[in-house]
Amino acid sequence: MELAAFFPMWDQLTETQRQTLTQIAVRRQAQAGAVLHRGSDDCLGLLLVESGQLRASLLSPEGREITIYRLFPRDICLLSASCMMRSIQFDITIEAEKDTQFLLVPPDRFQALMAQSAPLANYTNEIMASRFSEVMWLMEQVMWKRFDQRLAQFLLEESALEGSQTLYLTHEKIANHLGTAREVVTRMLRYFQSEGMVQLRRGVVELTDRAKLEAM
Amino acid sequence: MELAAFFPMWDQLTETQRQTLTQIAVRRQAQAGAVLHRGSDDCLGLLLVESGQLRASLLSPEGREITIYRLFPRDICLLSASCMMRSIQFDITIEAEKDTQFLLVPPDRFQALMAQSAPLANYTNEIMASRFSEVMWLMEQVMWKRFDQRLAQFLLEESALEGSQTLYLTHEKIANHLGTAREVVTRMLRYFQSEGMVQLRRGVVELTDRAKLEAM
Secondary structure: OOOHHHOOOOHHOOHHHHHHHHHHOOEEEEEOOOEEHHHHOOOOEEEEEOOEEEEEEEEOOOOOOOEEEOOOOOOOOOOOHHHOOOOOOOOEEEEOOOOOOEEEEEEHHHHHHHHHOOHHHHHHHHHHHHHHHHHHHHHHHHHHHHHHHHHHHHHHHHHHHOOOOEEEEEEOHHHHHHHHOHHHHHHHHHHHHHHHEEEOOOOOOEEEEEEHHHHH | OHHHHOOOOHOOOOOHHHHHHHHOOOEEEEEOEEEEEHHOOOOOEEEEEEEOOOOEEEEEEEEEEEEEEOOOOOOOOOOHHHHHOOOOOOOEEEEEEEOOEEEEEEEHHHHHHHHHHHHHHHHHHHHHHHHHHHHHHHHHHHHHHHHHHHHHHHHHHHHHOOOOOOEEEEEEEEHHHOOOOOOOHHEEEEEHHOOOOOEEEEOOOEEHHHHHHHOO
């Protein structure tokens, strides 16, 4: 994928800036399951997703987790370069959910470009604002939405992402996406099953009544 | 307060940019309780707090609320100018918690300056990153922390802000800060009272054992 595809303000960069960005970006691969960034220890750089899927999550001191957002082709992951901005004071984990190909831009070099280029700095601002919005949306979900609705929504989204009614997900894994305990997920899935909305097998959730799930 | 006090990169602006910023900033006052910004309807501009205290909160469709962060003298409120960035997709409410004096910078004029000045754009980035961090911190609290600990922490923080052990706060108001129901607050405060940590009167919470609250 061309670098220009990631930066809508590409034409507003100088020729030198475009060349620099092209030279410093290196192509990398990550296998599904690989952890690319873990908290404040790492400062890998910006990840420009070419193919595959990344997941950003927040971990509790006790090892619980919740999915903060996902990144798809054409998305830029900024928080894997959080050392670029000293005001970012939180730790997230970024892992590949599918085999992923991405361009990696070193944080110090990108920061130097942002310091020169107002269009690049403003675009970085837009990216951060959009991740911020996703976190605020999640916050609203967690604060005000009932867990049955969040679970139904999660199953429908997973089904759309996988293009299948059959989801290979353990209850543990679902709990880690939604930031709750496994028992809570199991209890709710059994209720969904009793209502005919899903069919449960070991490590598998099959959606059997999408309309009813959507109605929730 | 001088504008330069709000912008540590003031020296990196051109003379013209400094003059523009000085000309477009107007001084405003808000009385305690006044709502300055409500969701996406408004786009007041940047608020540079000179004195007083602002509170940013998130509202649920059912009217519940939670405090997202507070702004004190020398802080810049960016989200009251959210129209500046199309990627900001969430609605918050900003109100004055105390009588507040601030400088108001119109969003379109500030946006024009950011488009010219990389230092200003990068500094705006830092401000957003720091609000983002506060929201992530809150998210961690809400997700992983027990409610008794959050309430104890809130009471201690309020006491520090007011410089007093006597807090004039209804249970309803506390619930709106912490994003929960009034009954939940009442139940927990009564438990705190039975443990000798607070003394309750109508509309008043008196901290009677700080050490015990801090230990939580």
